[in-house]
Amino acid sequence: MHSLLPPLDLSTFTGDYQSARREFLQRAQALPKFGLMEHIHHRHPEPGPDGKNLYADWLLLSQTEHPAKLLVLISGTHGVEGFVGSAIQSDLLGNGIAELLKDQTLAVLFIHALNPWGFAWLRRCDHEGIDLNRNFVDFKGGLPNNGAYATMHRLLNQPADSLLNGHAPLSLDAITRGQYQYPQGLYFGGHGPSWSRQWLDSRKNSAIFTQLEKIAVIDLHSGLGPFSYGEVISDHPNNTAGFGFARSWYGANAMSSALGESVSAPKTGLIDFFWHKLLGERGCFVTLEFGTYSDKEMIDTLIAEQRYFRRCRDSGEARNLNDASVLALRDFFYPADASWQQATLLRARQIISMALNGLAQE
Numbered sequence: 001m002h003s004l005l006p007p008l009d010l011s012t013f014t015g016d017y018q019s020a021r022r023e024f025l026q027r028a029q030a031l032p033k034f035g036l037m038e039h040i041h042h043r044h045p046e047p048g049p050d051g052k053n054l055y056a057d058w059l060l061l062s063q064t065e066h067p068a069k070l071l072v073l074i075s076g077t078h079g080v081e082g083f084v085g086s087a088i089q090s091d092l093l094g095n096g097i098a099e100l101l102k103d104q105t106l107a108v109l110f111i112h113a114l115n116p117w118g119f120a121w122l123r124r125c126d127h128e129g130i131d132l133n134r135n136f137v138d139f140k141g142g143l144p145n146n147g148a149y150a151t152m153h154r155l156l157n158q159p160a161d162s163l164l165n166g167h168a169p170l171s172l173d174a175i176t177r178g179q180y181q182y183p184q185g186l187y188f189g190g191h192g193p194s195w196s197r198q199w200l201d202s203r204k205n206s207a208i209f210t211q212l213e214k215i216a217v218i219d220l221h222s223g224l225g226p227f228s229y230g231e232v233i234s235d236h237p238n239n240t241a242g243f244g245f246a247r248s249w250y251g252a253n254a255m256s257s258a259l260g261e262s263v264s265a266p267k268t269g270l271i272d273f274f275w276h277k278l279l280g281e282r283g284c285f286v287t288l289e290f291g292t293y294s295d296k297e298m299i300d301t302l303i304a305e306q307r308y309f310r311r312c313r314d315s316g317e318a319r320n321l322n323d324a325s326v327l328a329l330r331d332f333f334y335p336a337d338a339s340w341q342q343a344t345l346l347r348a349r350q351i352i353s354m355a356l357n358g359l360a361q362e
Contacts, residue, residue, distance in 0.1 A: 233286060236258075249361075
């Protein structure tokens with residue numbers, strides 16, 4: 001077999017949440033001693049399908065106790081998308097940590113499995129049905145109303161081929177924008193802060209954030225865009241410091257949702273907005289989105305899995321991770337294809353290198 005690729009360790013791509021976390025922890029435990037090393041395990045209130053505890057892990061590394069710059073890498077915001085994010089994080093811990101921490105003024109924060117329940121149970125949302133990437137709204141200020149989603153929601157209760165035949169009456173943007181009226185529907189932003197949001201809120205006053213001069217945040221996702229391509233998505237408004245940093249650091253790779261450049265349209269309640277506020281004018285937040293299959297297939301797959309979830313809920317049936325709809329959801333967001341996995345590792349290293357070079361700019 002011929003290959004012109006640099007060495008790539010695909011063992012970081014695992015088959016389930018517990019294996020992914022074990023790989024991440026083993027690599028973290030093998031690290032040398034750093035001037036700053038903080039590892040916090042946040043236990044989720046619900047167990048995984050094997051009855052074992054689930055955790056969101058916070059791993060902060062730096063050569064110095066007082067870094068001036070920070071790179072943040074997040075996996076598992078959309079649970080089942082955690083496979084690729086975890087693989088990238090483990091790849092960096094095993095093969096890139098020395099390069100990451102060459103800069104004595106830099107710290108790296110790994111947030112592993114922000115939504116561990118969705119990761120373990122192979123769902124995109126969390127244990128309350130909340131899409132974390134629609135949950136960051138001001139719940140005291142009144143909830144947004146996506147009236148267009150009501151048509152989509154009715155399809156959940158109709159025969160299986162109502163949407164699968166390809167005549168969905170709504171655009172992808174209308175479907176995915178986020179909704180707050182249907183707790184049993186797709187893209188539900190919640191009626192209050194999710195467990196993961198509360199956890200992030202509890203960490204935002206950490207000492208590390210108060211002393212920094214520059215911050216680069218990369219949230220790792222999969223599903224939208226051409227197969228295996230990693231798009232850098234910026235949701236910073238035009239003419240803001242964050243927008244400028246994204247353009248400067250990532251160049252033409254950075255696609256603006258607000259300007260209509262991205263595969264992802266503007267949405268409500270994104271986790272981006274939490275980080276925008278925390279960053280201020282010190283850096284930028286981007287999503288690194290690895291494409292898989294078509295938009296139609298994504299919606300069809302989400303609809304089928306949501307119907308299965310509701311059937312289990314209504315009948316008291318236990319969720320079977322080997323059900324065809326569950327496996328289809330996993331396979332859509334996590335293709336079992338070596339070329340896809342290789343491409344994601346290479347692209348992640350490239351984009352993270354750009355972030356590091358951006359942080360190093362005077």
